[in-house]
Amino acid sequence: MIYLDYTSTTPVRDEVLKSFIETTKNFWGNPSSLYKFGVISDNLLNMARDQMRHLIDAKKYEVIFTGSATEASNLAIKGIAYENRKRGKHLITTVVEHPSVYHTFEKLKDEGFEVTFLDVEKDGRINLETLKKTIRKDTILVSMMYVNNEIGSIMPIKEVGEILKHHHKICFHVDVVQALGKIPVRLKEMNVDLATISAHKIYGLKGSGALFFRKGIKLTPQQIGGTQEFNLRAGTVDVPSAVALAKAMRLALEDIEDNYHYVMKLNRRMRDILSKYDEIIINSNAEHSSPFIINCSLKGIKGETFVRAFEQRDIYFSTKSACSSKVVSPSRVLKAIGLDDDLAMNEVRFSLSHLTTNKEIDTFEEVLHDVINELN
Amino acid sequence: MLYDRILVKYGELTVKGKNKYTFIKHTIKTIKEKCKKFPKLEFISHYERFYIMLNGEPHDKVIHALNHVFGLHSYSLSAKCKTDLEKIKELALKIVKEEIKEKTTFKVETKRADKRFPMTSIEVSKNVAAHVLRNTEHLIVDVKNPQVTLQVEIRNEGTYISTKEIKGLGGLPVGIDGNGLLMLSGGIDSPVAGFLMQKRGVALDVIHFSSPPYTSISSKQKVIDLAEKLAYYQHHDKIKVYDVPFTKLQKAIYENCPKSYAITIMRRMMYRIAQSVALKNGNLILANGENVGQVASQTLHSMYAINAVTTMPIIRPVATMDKLEIIKLARKIGTYDISIRPYEDCCTVFIPENPVTRPELEKCIEYENKFSYQQLIDECIQSIDVISVEAGSPLQLVTDDEINHLF
Numbered sequence: 213m214i215y216l217d218y219t220s221t222t223p224v225r226d227e228v229l230k231s232f233i234e235t236t237k238n239f240w241g242n243p244s245s246l247y248k249f250g251v252i253s254d255n256l257l258n259m260a261r262d263q264m265r266h267l268i269d270a271k272k273y274e275v276i277f278t279g280s281a282t283e284a285s286n287l288a289i290k291g292i293a294y295e296n297r298k299r300g301k302h303l304i305t306t307v308v309e310h311p312s313v314y315h316t317f318e319k320l321k322d323e324g325f326e327v328t329f330l331d332v333e334k335d336g337r338i339n340l341e342t343l344k345k346t347i348r349k350d351t352i353l354v355s356m357m358y359v360n361n362e363i364g365s366i367m368p369i370k371e372v373g374e375i376l377k378h379h380h381k382i383c384f385h386v387d388v389v390q391a392l393g394k395i396p397v398r399l400k401e402m403n404v405d406l407a408t409i410s411a412h413k414i415y416g417l418k419g420s421g422a423l424f425f426r427k428g429i430k431l432t433p434q435q436i437g438g439t440q441e442f443n444l445r446a447g448t449v450d451v452p453s454a455v456a457l458a459k460a461m462r463l464a465l466e467d468i469e470d471n472y473h474y475v476m477k478l479n480r481r482m483r484d485i486l487s488k489y490d491e492i493i494i495n496s497n498a499e500h501s502s503p504f505i506i507n508c509s510l511k512g513i514k515g516e517t518f519v520r521a522f523e524q525r526d527i528y529f530s531t532k533s534a535c536s537s538k539v540v541s542p543s544r545v546l547k548a549i550g551l552d553d554d555l556a557m558n559e560v561r562f563s564l565s566h567l568t569t570n571k572e573i574d575t576f577e578e579v580l581h582d583v584i585n586e587l588n
Numbered sequence: 589m590l591y592d593r594i595l596v597k598y599g600e601l602t603v604k605g606k607n608k609y610t611f612i613k614h615t616i617k618t619i620k621e622k623c624k625k626f627p628k629l630e631f632i633s634h635y636e637r638f639y640i641m642l643n644g645e646p647h648d649k650v651i652h653a654l655n656h657v658f659g660l661h662s663y664s665l666s667a668k669c670k671t672d673l674e675k676i677k678e679l680a681l682k683i684v685k686e687e688i689k690e691k692t693t694f695k696v697e698t699k700r701a702d703k704r705f706p707m708t709s710i711e712v713s714k715n716v717a718a719h720v721l722r723n724t725e726h727l728i729v730d731v732k733n734p735q736v737t738l739q740v741e742i743r744n745e746g747t748y749i750s751t752k753e754i755k756g757l758g759g760l761p762v763g764i765d766g767n768g769l770l771m772l773s774g775g776i777d778s779p780v781a782g783f784l785m786q787k788r789g790v791a792l793d794v795i796h797f798s799s800p801p802y803t804s805i806s807s808k809q810k811v812i813d814l815a816e817k818l819a820y821y822q823h824h825d826k827i828k829v830y831d832v833p834f835t836k837l838q839k840a841i842y843e844n845c846p847k848s849y850a851i852t853i854m855r856r857m858m859y860r861i862a863q864s865v866a867l868k869n870g871n872l873i874l875a876n877g878e879n880v881g882q883v884a885s886q887t888l889h890s891m892y893a894i895n896a897v898t899t900m901p902i903i904r905p906v907a908t909m910d911k912l913e914i915i916k917l918a919r920k921i922g923t924y925d926i927s928i929r930p931y932e933d934c935c936t937v938f939i940p941e942n943p944v945t946r947p948e949l950e951k952c953i954e955y956e957n958k959f960s961y962q963q964l965i966d967e968c969i970q971s972i973d974v975i976s977v978e979a980g981s982p983l984q985l986v987t988d989d990e991i992n993h994l995f
């Protein structure tokens with residue numbers, strides 16, 4: 213099998229799974245319990261938080277463990293919006309956000325918030341001047357992703373953070389799901405107030421995510437019950453997943469530079485291979501994108517047909533992002549960077565990993581040749 | 589606080605004839621050991637009792653220590669004054685005013701050890717009660733069922749007044765007559781058995797059988813936590829735990845013997861190991877939490893077949909108690925909540941579906957001869973992990989090393 217869909221999900225690392233199993237077996241006490249065995253679990257939880265804070269320059273941030281990045285983003289966006297609705301009703305996000313963010317804002321819009329969905333340039337990045345002009349006195353939240361999951365574009369988060377530094381009332385939420393473990397993520401340095409991460413995108417477990425937020429920030433809880441997770445997420449905390457997430461994060465950041473350079477080389481090879489065919493148009497901007505993602509549009513070939521042809525040869529990648537690929541409509545993100553409906557409809561996404569080998573790329577090259585001939 | 593001393597009365601040990609002095613010495617030594625954090629305490633021995641002069645040390649901590657000492661009949665915080673009626677009345681009133689704030693029924697009880705005192709006990713009680721009633725508003729006399737009994741004890745060296753007598757644990761001072769080895773499983777019964785052994789003055793070491801990796805670190809922690817509760821009753825506040833890794837032997841039993849006999853033979857192996865450990869370490873008896881008829885291995889047939897492997901005396905303090913009685917004691921000594929932690933122990937890991945309730949000794953021997961168990965027993969004994977557990981400083985099995993690799 214050749215897997216070129218690491219943006220959708222990743223295989224779990226043995227070490228991470230081992231931590232999960234050992235914690236499950238040995239320290240399965242409820243961290244909310246007062247007796248010693250529960251206290252060990254609570255210690256583990258705090259060690260996990262500490263390690264995670266340390267890894268992304270977030271010393272003075274709280275960490276809440278969630279069941280997914282989607283849940284973390286929901287908590288961040290709704291939590292800030294509802295908590296601060298009396299101070300302002302204006303929210304800012306972008307048109308290229310992941311559905312977990314985009315649709316949350318759409319819902320808030322329905323509920324009476326004013327939401328500005330910022331457009332992006334051809335490279336998938338927002339215009340900073342436009343952002344500045346969009347900020348109002350009653351703006352309470354800006355939320356955008358660091359790396360776009362569909363085209364890999366990298367948002368100028370640090371620059372946005374600089375701008376927002378001067379607006380104390382505005383909270384800055386960043387979905388760093390596709391950035392973590394691939395490019396440097398440093399919350400304090402980037403002046404980010406809240407950040408969403410996911411475990412299964414960094415060779416961790418599914419069903420596990422986390423929200424970082426600066427200490428002192430108040431959120432309206434989205435799940436009511438016990439007092440777990442600072443009263444913000446009721447429900448018994450999943451300690452083994454938390455420990456496994458902390459481990460996955462450490463390992464993902466360990467070789468981040470080497471992996472980046474390695475994948476960058478793979479990316480160049482892929483681009484060389486793909487650009488040989490007139491039927492393929494590369495959408496990911498070479499300069500401002502994560503090398504881990506290459507998005508293309510197909511001319512005269514349906515995205516789905518193309519994916520199925522490769523599937524028959526045991527090679528896997530996505531047409532549109534996995535979270536929205538069941539919906540047949542032109543890609544919102546590709547339309548946002550100026551593509552017409554036809555191109556935006558027939559999209560494929562290759563995503564790479566440090567696990568991807570040059571040999572796999574060789575095979576892909578041969579198969580691509582065959583598939584294009586076959587489909588023409 | 590008006591109370592400046594604790595008056596301690598001995599229990600059963602007062603009747604021990606010539607050995608009395610040894611017992612008392614041992615008891616005081618035990619209390620001193622348990623109170624060594626409070627160096628200002630003074631111990632004054634006086635016939636059938638002794639006084640602990642507080643000298644400003646925290647009385648609640650000292651009482652807590654006394655609550656874990658066997659051999660005491662009772663103890664009470666008390667104050668002393670001259671044996672003079674006016675002084676007695678004055679002190680009684682002061683104490684009542686300070687100790688009793690709410691509406692309370694009371695009576696005065698006087699003991700006149702010093703018969704030279706010109707009034708009878710009843711006269712003293714009446715006088716003191718009248719004085720207290722005249723000068724307070726919230727007290728009502730009730731001689732039959734009072735909430736508080738003000739005790740006045742007239743002795744020639746002075747008069748002692750106290751309001752609350754705490755009943756001691758009774759029994760005999762721990763460690764006076766050697767050590768026993770307690771087989772501690774992690775269940776509800778065996779810690780109670782241990783406590784009852786200690787009550788009769790037997791200091792304990794503990795042996796536990798674990799089956800890693802089938803039993804988790806949490807089940808070992810559980811045993812340590814149980815042992816810590818028992819350590820409070822030891823004369824030196826410490827208890828030694830022999831943790832026997834039992835897996836290999838257990839597996840051999842299951843491979844070589846019929847499943848229905850596995851538990852019987854497993855228990856026989858445990859007794860063999862316990863006996864060796866006891867003999868090696870100077871424990872004169874074995875003790876355990878067996879309870880007649882409770883489970884398959886505790887029927888009379890089972891006990892007969894299992895007990896046959898040892899020659900040492902085995903004491904089973906809870907053998908004839910009902911489960912509810914055992915649970916009551918377990919709650920009292922604080923082991924119940926630990927015992928019900930739901931971890932697998934070596935006895936629950938491999939439970940056959942139909943354990944034999946009437947095992948035959950001959951069959952046990954026959955099955956055991958199918959494999960060389962002695963070698964496995966020796967291996968078990970060689971790989972024992974000895975853990976020293978101290979009351980009040982619970983041992984955390986999980987060290988940083990064990991946790992750190994998870995991250």
